[in-house]
Amino acid sequence: MLDHLDTLEAESIHIFREVAASFQRPVTLYSIGKDSSVLLHLLRKAFFPARPPIPLLHVDTTWKFREMIAFRDQVAAAGDVQLLVHINEEGVRQGISPLVHGAAVHTHVMKTVGLKQALDKYGFDAAIGGARRDEEKSRAKERVFSFRNAQHRWDPKRQRPELWSLYNTHIHKGESVRVFPLSNWTEMDVWHYIRREDIPVVPLYFAKERPVVARDGALIMVDDERFTLREGESVEQRMVRFRTLGCYPLTGAIESNARSVDEIIEEMAISRSSERQGRVIDHDPSASMEHKKQEGYF
Amino acid sequence: MAASSNSNRGLLRFITCGSVDDGKSTLLGRLLYDAGMLPDDQIEALRRDSRRTHPDGDVLDFSLLTDGLDAERQQGITIDVAYRYFHSARRSFVVADCPGHEQYTRNMATGASHADLAVVLVDARKGLLVQTRRHTYICALLGIRKVVLAVNKMDLIGYRQDVYESIRAAYEALAAQLGIGEVHALPVAALRGDNVGLRSADMPWYEGPTLLELLESVDVQPIQGVDFRMPVQWVNRPDQSFRGYAGTICGGHVRVGDEIVVQPGTQRARIARIVTAKGDLQEAGVGQAVTLTLDKEVDVSRGEVIAAAAQPTPEADQFAAHVLWMGDEALLPNRGYWLKVGTRTVNARVTSIKYKVDVNTQARLAAHRLELNEVGYCNIDLDQPVAFEAYATNPTLGGFILVDRRSHATVACGMLDFALRRATNVHWQHLDVDRRMRAQSKGQQPRCLWFTGLSGAGKSTIANLLERRLAALGYHTYLLDGDNLRHGLNRDLGFTPEARVENVRRVAEVAHLMVDAGLIVLVCVISPFRSEREFARGLFGGGEFIEVFVDTPLEECERRDPKGLYRKARAGEISNFTGIDSPYERPTAAEVHLETAGMSLEAMVEELVAQILPDK
Numbered sequence: 001m002l003d004h005l006d007t008l009e010a011e012s013i014h015i016f017r018e019v020a021a022s023f024q025r026p027v028t029l030y031s032i033g034k035d036s037s038v039l040l041h042l043l044r045k046a047f048f049p050a051r052p053p054i055p056l057l058h059v060d061t062t063w064k065f066r067e068m069i070a071f072r073d074q075v076a077a078a079g080d081v082q083l084l085v086h087i088n089e090e091g092v093r094q095g096i097s098p099l100v101h102g103a104a105v106h107t108h109v110m111k112t113v114g115l116k117q118a119l120d121k122y123g124f125d126a127a128i129g130g131a132r133r134d135e136e137k138s139r140a141k142e143r144v145f146s147f148r149n150a151q152h153r154w155d156p157k158r159q160r161p162e163l164w165s166l167y168n169t170h171i172h173k174g175e176s177v178r179v180f181p182l183s184n185w186t187e188m189d190v191w192h193y194i195r196r197e198d199i200p201v202v203p204l205y206f207a208k209e210r211p212v213v214a215r216d217g218a219l220i221m222v223d224d225e226r227f228t229l230r231e232g233e234s235v236e237q238r239m240v241r242f243r244t245l246g247c248y249p250l251t252g253a254i255e256s257n258a259r260s261v262d263e264i265i266e267e268m269a270i271s272r273s274s275e276r277q278g279r280v281i282d283h284d285p286s287a288s289m290e291h292k293k294q295e296g297y298f
Numbered sequence: 299m300a301a302s303s304n305s306n307r308g309l310l311r312f313i314t315c316g317s318v319d320d321g322k323s324t325l326l327g328r329l330l331y332d333a334g335m336l337p338d339d340q341i342e343a344l345r346r347d348s349r350r351t352h353p354d355g356d357v358l359d360f361s362l363l364t365d366g367l368d369a370e371r372q373q374g375i376t377i378d379v380a381y382r383y384f385h386s387a388r389r390s391f392v393v394a395d396c397p398g399h400e401q402y403t404r405n406m407a408t409g410a411s412h413a414d415l416a417v418v419l420v421d422a423r424k425g426l427l428v429q430t431r432r433h434t435y436i437c438a439l440l441g442i443r444k445v446v447l448a449v450n451k452m453d454l455i456g457y458r459q460d461v462y463e464s465i466r467a468a469y470e471a472l473a474a475q476l477g478i479g480e481v482h483a484l485p486v487a488a489l490r491g492d493n494v495g496l497r498s499a500d501m502p503w504y505e506g507p508t509l510l511e512l513l514e515s516v517d518v519q520p521i522q523g524v525d526f527r528m529p530v531q532w533v534n535r536p537d538q539s540f541r542g543y544a545g546t547i548c549g550g551h552v553r554v555g556d557e558i559v560v561q562p563g564t565q566r567a568r569i570a571r572i573v574t575a576k577g578d579l580q581e582a583g584v585g586q587a588v589t590l591t592l593d594k595e596v597d598v599s600r601g602e603v604i605a606a607a608a609q610p611t612p613e614a615d616q617f618a619a620h621v622l623w624m625g626d627e628a629l630l631p632n633r634g635y636w637l638k639v640g641t642r643t644v645n646a647r648v649t650s651i652k653y654k655v656d657v658n659t660q661a662r663l664a665a666h667r668l669e670l671n672e673v674g675y676c677n678i679d680l681d682q683p684v685a686f687e688a689y690a691t692n693p694t695l696g697g698f699i700l701v702d703r704r705s706h707a708t709v710a711c712g713m714l715d716f717a718l719r720r721a722t723n724v725h726w727q728h729l730d731v732d733r734r735m736r737a738q739s740k741g742q743q744p745r746c747l748w749f750t751g752l753s754g755a756g757k758s759t760i761a762n763l764l765e766r767r768l769a770a771l772g773y774h775t776y777l778l779d780g781d782n783l784r785h786g787l788n789r790d791l792g793f794t795p796e797a798r799v800e801n802v803r804r805v806a807e808v809a810h811l812m813v814d815a816g817l818i819v820l821v822c823v824i825s826p827f828r829s830e831r832e833f834a835r836g837l838f839g840g841g842e843f844i845e846v847f848v849d850t851p852l853e854e855c856e857r858r859d860p861k862g863l864y865r866k867a868r869a870g871e872i873s874n875f876t877g878i879d880s881p882y883e884r885p886t887a888a889e890v891h892l893e894t895a896g897m898s899l900e901a902m903v904e905e906l907v908a909q910i911l912p913d914k
Contacts, residue, residue: 002585002586003308004308004309004390006585006586007309007585009587010546010585010586010587013546013587014531014546014587017531017532017544017545017587018531018641020532021531021532021600021641044575045574045575045576046544046587047532047534047544048573048574048575048589049534049536049540049542049573050534050535050536050540051536133381133383134382134383137380140380140381140382141378141379141380141381156378159378160707160708161404161405161407161408161624161699161708161711162408162708163407163408163411163412163697163699163711164411164412164693164694164697165546165694166638166639166697166698166699168638168699168701168706168707168708170636170701170706171706172706183381184381184383184392186383186385186390188385271337
């Protein structure tokens with residue numbers, strides 16, 4: 001009998017293969033985080049011994065942690081998977097910044113709009129992402145193969161029924177699907193799998209003394225000179241790590257001593273807060289993820 | 299909780315069935331809360347949200363946890379299936395939380411297709427209701443064989459054992475009748491938490507496990523066939539030296555050296571390697587995603603099934619099946635759809651609805667169509683044979699979906715029961731003289747010109763003149779006129795949407811035979827529905843089918859009214875008249891679009907001749 005992780009792995013591989021066999025121009029959204037690391041690992045496994053027939057796409061908001069970008073470049077250097085990077089140059093020209101324009105505007109312009117630009121530019125008809133249903137309420141109702149119209153919009157009321165592992169992959173020209181092979185994984189499953197398969201992840205997940213500023217109830221890491229202190233703020237060195245990774249000014253660190261995958265798993269087992277708590281963007285009005293998703297956010 | 303053992307726990311997938319009033323979401327939220335799976339910030343958010351919906355009183359409204367979509371919160375109901383994940387010290391769980399109302403039957407079936415067990419809720423004050431029967435029937439239809447019956451709101455009936463026992467007895471009788479073999483019953487009070495995660499102090503007479511204990515310990519063996527089967531998903535060919543077939547094993551197990559057969563068909567080979575990224579395996583079984591290589595060159599593509607040679611699957615192109623209709627537009631017999639089973643997609647038609655099943659009473663009713671959320675027992679006809687198994691034996695090779703060829707929506711799910719005998723007994727007779735030879739001897743390229751348009755648009759007039767031209771040029775033609783056919787072949791058909799679909803199907807099949815015979819066929823039928831015209835197109839080879847849209851405005855057709863039909867339709871003497879009280883779906887991609895208002899008859903015929911005989 002297969003254990004729980006074997007079952008999840010097989011399910012995800014099945015989904016990757018279904019995408020490769022059914023779409024003309026599929027792509028895997030690579031956001032450099034732990035879920036992306038697992039996606040990449042599964043992508044390689046699904047098509048072994050062939051090289052993965054699906055490229056990676058990173059939508060760079062220009063505000064990622066420097067360690068994330070270094071990690072991404074290492075991944076690209078392995079050479080077996082093609083990595084595309086897209087930046088919303090229009091947003092850069094407008095000088096969009098999370099520190100000036102706020103989380104909502106920055107995320108919309110640099111991430112959501114940037115993603116749509118990239119999908120249109122390359123004509124991708126299937127975009128694979130690492131979202132999991134256990135992350136957030138509106139994601140709990142997301143399909144594995146989630147239909148998007150030609151404007152990349154999600155209509156929660158018109159989702160296709162999805163039975164068994166029979167995926168409806170039919171779309172018209174210009175339409176696309178978002179595909180979520182990790183739908184049924186939990187955060188705990190992801191870490192157990194990372195440990196079992198020895199999958200490399202960005203070092204920011206592990207505790208270390210880092211320079212942080214307490215701002216609006218979150219610990220924000222000072223990652224480069226663009227970060228400016230407000231009155232009364234000061235930079236402190238604290239033992240912290242990150243539970244999820246996004247744009248550095250929008251991602252809160254947690255105080256932790258977990259320096260290895262084992263210690264992270266141990267810490268999580270007694271943790272009493274949920275994964276995306278540190279994401280500033282999620283703390284908009286309660287249904288914000290549902291609205292962002294309708295507009296084309298992953 | 300023992301973090302280290304997480305990966306070794308089995309996974310239980312279950313569905314919760316019950317309506318809002320039964321306290322389903324409350325029970326589920328309570329279960330998560332009692333299992334310690336709600337993080338502090340989620341509890342805090344829940345407390346905030348609860349205050350918004352219950353301004354007076356400090357309660358946790360657990361139903362808000364799962365009713366995630368805005369639309370659902372506004373209406374206070376669950377519309378879509380929500381998946382929740384949690385684990386206890388002994389097991390990991392995936393819960394499909396589904397709406398219970400009759401108008402969401404399709405969502406419930408979706409949830410049930412992902413579950414090995416159902417938790418059915420009954421309000422102790424009300425006992426078994428129509429909805430209890432419906433929920434149980436849908437679970438049984440989707441193959442769930444184990445149910446946990448949670449008799450809820452025991453606190454509101456003073457925790458009376460006699461009430462509980464009578465509900466339990468009644469439910470066991472119902473479950474047995476519907477084919478559910480195993481029922482575990484327990485009394486709960488979800489709001490207060492009695493017997494959910496913690497034992498109730500108020501029901502000492504109940505000595506069984508709590509709901510959480512029950513779910514942790516129940517043994518579920520999902521139905522999986524015993525004979526080896528793997529639908530091929532993707533052919534892995536990195537270079538000339540490697541050719542493997544990737545897929546997920548959906549039945550039995552396979553060893554290196556085993557003899558297999560590629561189905562449908564009779565090609566046999568032996569397993570050379572079982573490849574995975576972690577290294578080759580000697581043996582693999584159900585649920586594993588692998589890549590198989592064979593000891594000799596055989597032709598295998600996506601959609602085919604690799605099966606144990608000694609126990610091949612049945613193959614057929616006609617089936618009897620239960621179909622649950624999920625489309626907004628009704629299922630009409632003989633309309634074409636795509637059917638996906640395993641990894642194969644083929645063209646399919648429902649040839650007849652033997653009966654529909656009242657989901658509340660399971661009464662069998664006569665039916666000519668299936669509406670949204672209705673279940674029917676149907677005959678299905680495919681354009682090519684597939685390898686399959688009965689759903690009860692192997693859900694992967696017996697469960698299918700139907701996809702609308704125009705909207706691409708998933709419009710139905712179905713469970714194959716058995717093949718109809720005709721496919722195996724009536725063999726396709728292969729003939730020595732084929733269509734190419736017949737076409738050659740006539741010295742022409744056979745074609746079907748399909749004239750569609752409103753009554754009185756001028757279809758027959760144009761086609762008639764065109765046929766005269768072609769005949770004068772020495773071509774072999776035939777004109778199939780819709781009205782004329784209704785005097786003979788289609789004499790038994792009326793003008794309801796169902797009859798129109800069948801009418802067009804027959805005309806298309808006849809036209810197909812005539813093209814096969816080498817003729818240039820001109821077909822004149824209103825054919826108001828795009829799906830039927832697409833069905834007709836699907837019968838022909840590339841370039842053989844030419845759709846001619848005779849586009850005359852309704853006012854003009856009505857002014858001409860050559861047969862006096864518009865006048866009668868307006869007077870209410872005839873019904874289902876296209877353009878008046880029955881729709882005409884305009885072609886969007888016809889090969890020839892004749893806007894008759896601005897063109898002479900001669901010019902239109904010239905354009906058609908140029909289309910059929912480009913070199914004339």
